[in-house]
Amino acid sequence: MPQCPPPPCRRLADQLLLAFHAACDEGAGPLALALLILLERHVNEPAYLPPGGERRAVVRFQEAHERLRNLPLAHGDGRGDDASHLAVG
Numbered sequence: 419m420p421q422c423p424p425p426p427c428r429r430l431a432d433q434l435l436l437a438f439h440a441a442c443d444e445g446a447g448p449l450a451l452a453l454l455i456l457l458e459r460h461v462n463e464p465a466y467l468p469p470g471g472e473r474r475a476v477v478r479f480q481e482a483h484e485r486l487r488n489l490p491l492a493h494g495d496g497r498g499d500d501a502s503h504l505a506v507g
Contacts, residue, residue: 431461438482447489454482 428436435455441450458479 429439434460435482439485442485442489445489447486450486450489454479454486457482 433452438450438453439459440452441447
């Protein structure tokens, strides 16, 4: 009987970014904003493991911020302007 390959191991940053896009697809603006904040905190915190540039590759937030800005939120004026305090990098 052939064995199935193990599921691909993804970095936490990749998982948070996938969850962010899923929240945007569902129209859950506040959840998408919270996930984006968590993602930025995770990426910007210092690594506690030995340095490995390939393990903590740079994550680009430009597209995520653009998508959040264009997503109607359940509160406010209906625009994603609540994310204006986040740094675009």
